[in-house]
Amino acid sequence: MDPELADAALRTDVYELTMMQGFWASGRSSDAASYELFFRRTPEHGGYAVAAGIDDVVTMLTSMSFSGEHIEYLRSIRLFREDFLSYLSKLRFQGDVRAVPEGTVVFPNQPILEVTGSLLEAQWVETLLLNCVNFQTLIATKASRMVEAAKPSTVVEFGLRRAQGPNGGLWASKASYLAGCVGTSNVEAGYRFGIPVFGTHAHSWIMSFPTEREAFDAYAKTFPDQSTFLIDTYDTLGQGLSNAIAVSKELARKGHQTRGIRLDSGDLAALSKACRAELDRAGLSDVKIVASSDIDEYSITEFKRQSAPIDIYGVGTRLATAYQEPALGGVYKMTALYQGTDWEPKMKISSTPGKSTLPGRKQIWRARREGQFVGDVLALAQENPPFDVLEEERNGTEFEPLLKDTIAKGERVEEPTAIEAVRDRVADQVASLPKEHRRLADPTPYRVELSHRLKAYRDELFEKLA
Numbered sequence: 117m118d119p120e121l122a123d124a125a126l127r128t129d130v131y132e133l134t135m136m137q138g139f140w141a142s143g144r145s146s147d148a149a150s151y152e153l154f155f156r157r158t159p160e161h162g163g164y165a166v167a168a169g170i171d172d173v174v175t176m177l178t179s180m181s182f183s184g185e186h187i188e189y190l191r192s193i194r195l196f197r198e199d200f201l202s203y204l205s206k207l208r209f210q211g212d213v214r215a216v217p218e219g220t221v222v223f224p225n226q227p228i229l230e231v232t233g234s235l236l237e238a239q240w241v242e243t244l245l246l247n248c249v250n251f252q253t254l255i256a257t258k259a260s261r262m263v264e265a266a267k268p269s270t271v272v273e274f275g276l277r278r279a280q281g282p283n284g285g286l287w288a289s290k291a292s293y294l295a296g297c298v299g300t301s302n303v304e305a306g307y308r309f310g311i312p313v314f315g316t317h318a319h320s321w322i323m324s325f326p327t328e329r330e331a332f333d334a335y336a337k338t339f340p341d342q343s344t345f346l347i348d349t350y351d352t353l354g355q356g357l358s359n360a361i362a363v364s365k366e367l368a369r370k371g372h373q374t375r376g377i378r379l380d381s382g383d384l385a386a387l388s389k390a391c392r393a394e395l396d397r398a399g400l401s402d403v404k405i406v407a408s409s410d411i412d413e414y415s416i417t418e419f420k421r422q423s424a425p426i427d428i429y430g431v432g433t434r435l436a437t438a439y440q441e442p443a444l445g446g447v448y449k450m451t452a453l454y455q456g457t458d459w460e461p462k463m464k465i466s467s468t469p470g471k472s473t474l475p476g477r478k479q480i481w482r483a484r485r486e487g488q489f490v491g492d493v494l495a496l497a498q499e500n501p502p503f504d505v506l507e508e509e510r511n512g513t514e515f516e517p518l519l520k521d522t523i524a525k526g527e528r529v530e531e532p533t534a535i536e537a538v539r540d541r542v543a544d545q546v547a548s549l550p551k552e553h554r555r556l557a558d559p560t561p562y563r564v565e566l567s568h569r570l571k572a573y574r575d576e577l578f579e580k581l582a
């Protein structure tokens with residue numbers, strides 16, 4: 117198992133543990149509750165998000181337990197009763213989880229994941245699942261925006277060195293790959309997840325030789341079929357480009373093929389045009405142009421507008437840190453409580469518009485017509501497909517329930533999906549979302565409706581509580 121996922125029992129806020137002791141001490145350890153994870157707003161006012169981190173949550177929930185050392189530590193902070201610590205040492209997550217499949221395109225206020233189990237267990241897992249799904253969804257969404265902007269060019273993720281710590285770097289590489297990046301520079305991510313790794317070389321390589329030409333020659337000698345020359349250390353369109361062309365021609369004479377050149381400063385659009393023209397003139401049309409340096413989906417759009425012939429974008433900081441909006445505000449809220457014999461709906465009422473929650477266990481029904489998503493309906497879990505809500509869409513429309521059983525009584529329902537299959541799913545999901553919801557500027561909001569029963573349920577409970 118991935119070491120990041122192996123030891124998650126303490127990946128929680130201490131208030132979860134104090135509440136757990138409270139439930140336990142008041143004899144409520146086995147009272148059941150249902151919670152759902154959702155976010156209220158897509159990052160950067162985008163039209164969609166790509167759900168990620170779900171499979172990792174399933175792995176953590178089905179394997180986590182408090183070790184002897186964990187219990188020792190909890191004892192040392194003098195908050196917990198000895199008999200409660202003994203209870204914790206045997207605790208396993210035994211609840212149920214329903215979730216959208218990893219890589220599903222999702223929208224605000226939809227339950228991405230639902231936990232149903234004892235109050236105590238559902239509280240235990242809150243923080244770790246928010247930590248995992250919020251970050252990976254944030255990065256998968258950011259990566260998807262960049263990959264969409266770059267098409268038909270491709271995006272390689274270069275973020276590890278400026279990511280938020282080693283775990284931030286690792287999960288960013290994974291989320292970026294499943295959202296459509298073609299690879300990463302992060303060797304640990306390659307090792308852990310089987311993601312293709314790519315790389316060029318640094319300015320320091322050039323600077324370590326007396327001349328740029330010697331640096332290129334030495335690299336070409338070591339990697340005759342794998343070289344991408346960084347040409348901007350001294351004079352991009354002067355010696356940089358001509359050295360790269362000379363070395364590439366020599367490689368070609370010996371039956372080898374230079375992969376590319378990399379531009380890392382200056383006007384990347386103008387430079388890429390000049391480089392493309394010179395490379396083509398030299399018979400090196402197969403040599404690709406890689407651009408890097410603070411690139412994001414906005415500058416990629418700008419490069420495209422300027423018809424920059426950039427084949428590959430190397431994107432680091434702004435992807436791995438989701439630079440413009442570095443957190444997804446996903447939350448975990450109680451929707452129902454099992455009281456004696458029946459489920460009782462729960463909702464939080466807020467004076468802030470949009471912050472009240474929707475009560476009850478739910479299902480998301482996604483309508484597709486001719487392969488394209490036309491809208492979603494949030495319904496109560498036990499409802500039949502709410503065809504009546506998207507009435508005008510009914511002809512030829514297929515409704516698919518998005519929340520699937522992923523954990524049943526603490527056991528994984530299905531093996532995790534291979535990363536390549538998740539990547540294919542993301543590609544299919546994003547392609548199924550009509551273009552107007554995908555554009556960066558003022559995307560048309562995707563249609564998400566409530567079923568009549570869910571609306572009535574909410575209004576009734578609101579009347580009762582307000």
Ligand SMILES: Nc1ncnc2c1ncn2[C@@H]1O[C@H](COP(=O)(O)OP(=O)(O)OP(=O)(O)O)[C@@H](O)[C@H]1O
Pocket residue numbers: 380381382383384385386408409410411415418419422
């Ligand atoms: N033609 C272009 N259109 C839009 N953005 C561009 C274009 N060319 C470069 N950029 C972006 O402009 C910024 C250039 O920043 P800046 O001038 O600070 O750095 P630089 O050219 O990389 O030089 P240095 O590496 O010396 O800091 C980068 O974010 C780059 O991606």
Ligand SMILES: O=P(O)(O)OC[C@H]1O[C@H](OP(=O)(O)OP(=O)(O)O)[C@H](O)[C@@H]1O
Pocket residue numbers: 274275277278317318319320380408409410411430431432433434
């Ligand atoms: O700009 P980002 O999107 O984060 O992409 C990664 C950046 O990291 C490297 O620069 P760095 O200055 O760290 O090393 P270098 O000396 O090899 O250029 C690389 O040259 C890119 O500019």
Ligand SMILES: O=C(O)c1cccnc1
Pocket residue numbers: 274275277301314315316317378408430432
């Ligand atoms: O391989 C590269 O070119 C690379 C890797 C990490 C960061 N910047 C560039």
